[in-house]
Amino acid sequence: MQSAARRLLRMLWADKFALCAALFLLVVVVLAIIGPHLLDAAAQKQNLRMRNAPPFGFANGWMGVLGADALGRPLLPRIIVAMQNTMLVAAGAVFFSSIMGSLLGLVAGYAKPGVSQVIMRLADVIMSFPSLLLAVVVLYMAGPSVLNLVLVLAITRIPVYLRTTRAEVLEVRERMFVSAARVMGASSRRIVFRHILPVVLPTLMTIATLDFAFVMLAESSLSFLGIGIQPPDITWGLMIAQGRSYLTTAWWLSFWPGLAIILTTLSLNLLSNWMRIALDPVQRWRLEMGGRKNG
Known part of the structure; x- marks a missing residue:
C-alpha cells in the first residue's frame, strides 16, 4: 500500500500542472470543511459604511482584502463560507449519480439483452431533456x-455513468480472466463486483472528477438564475447573481466568486487529465519515467 502511494506521488510530482491543481483542490477542501465554522459570523456581519468597498483597501482588515458587498459584508469570508455549499451540492450530486449510474451500467452490461434494453431506454428518456432545462422545471415545481x-x-x-459503465463492461466481460472465473463456477455477482468493477473503476473515477466540475458549473448557473440555493445560504453562483446589478460600479462583487469557480474547474480538469494517464497501465510509463528523471 505504501509503495503504491509513493508511486502515485512520484507520478503526480512528474506532472507539475496536476500537482498544482491537487494542492489547490486540497486547500479548497480544507477551507470548505473548517472555513464556515470560523468565518460564518464575519461573513454575515453588516457594515453599511463599507458597502461596495473596493478590494485591497484593508479598511476591514485582512478580511476586506477582496472588498465588500452591497451590505458591507467582507467578500473573502463570504467566498469561503459559500465554498462549502457549492462543494456539498456538487459532491452530493456526483456521488449519487455515479453510484446509481455505475450500478445500472454494470447490470446493463452483464445482464440479458432484454434487461439491458429497458435500462438503456431509461437513460434515453433522461437524456432526451436538456439537463439544465429539466433542472429548471423540477426546481420551479418542487421549490x-x-x-x-x-x-x-x-x-x-446518471446516463453519463450508465453508458460509460455499460460500454466498459461489454468489453471487459469478453476477456480471458472473466471467462476463467465463469468456468470456475463464480457467481454473476462475484464476477461483476470482484473481477469487472475494479477494471472499470479507474475510468469512472476520471469521469467523476470531470463531472464534479460540470455539476459545480450547473449549480452556479441555477443559483445565478435564482432557482438554486436561496439566501441566507450562499454559493458562488448566488454571489455572482447578487453582484450582477453592480457590474459597472463594483465589478469585484461578481469577479472574485467567478474566479473561484474558474480556478476550481480548471484544477479539476487538470487533475482528471492526470488521472486518465496515471490509472491507465498503457500510458502510465510516461509519468513514471518523468518521476524518475525528476527524482
Missing part, C-alpha cells in the same frame, strides 16, 4: 432547496 438541487442534478448525470 429550490439543497436536497432538491442535489437530486435533480444527480438524476440528469
Whole structure:
C-alpha cells in the first residue's frame, strides 16, 4: 500500500500542472470543511459604511482584502463560507449519480439483452431533456432547496455513468480472466463486483472528477438564475447573481466568486487529465519515467 502511494506521488510530482491543481483542490477542501465554522459570523456581519468597498483597501482588515458587498459584508469570508455549499451540492450530486449510474451500467452490461434494453431506454428518456432545462422545471415545481438541487442534478448525470459503465463492461466481460472465473463456477455477482468493477473503476473515477466540475458549473448557473440555493445560504453562483446589478460600479462583487469557480474547474480538469494517464497501465510509463528523471 505504501509503495503504491509513493508511486502515485512520484507520478503526480512528474506532472507539475496536476500537482498544482491537487494542492489547490486540497486547500479548497480544507477551507470548505473548517472555513464556515470560523468565518460564518464575519461573513454575515453588516457594515453599511463599507458597502461596495473596493478590494485591497484593508479598511476591514485582512478580511476586506477582496472588498465588500452591497451590505458591507467582507467578500473573502463570504467566498469561503459559500465554498462549502457549492462543494456539498456538487459532491452530493456526483456521488449519487455515479453510484446509481455505475450500478445500472454494470447490470446493463452483464445482464440479458432484454434487461439491458429497458435500462438503456431509461437513460434515453433522461437524456432526451436538456439537463439544465429539466433542472429548471423540477426546481420551479418542487421549490429550490439543497436536497432538491442535489437530486435533480444527480438524476440528469446518471446516463453519463450508465453508458460509460455499460460500454466498459461489454468489453471487459469478453476477456480471458472473466471467462476463467465463469468456468470456475463464480457467481454473476462475484464476477461483476470482484473481477469487472475494479477494471472499470479507474475510468469512472476520471469521469467523476470531470463531472464534479460540470455539476459545480450547473449549480452556479441555477443559483445565478435564482432557482438554486436561496439566501441566507450562499454559493458562488448566488454571489455572482447578487453582484450582477453592480457590474459597472463594483465589478469585484461578481469577479472574485467567478474566479473561484474558474480556478476550481480548471484544477479539476487538470487533475482528471492526470488521472486518465496515471490509472491507465498503457500510458502510465510516461509519468513514471518523468518521476524518475525528476527524482
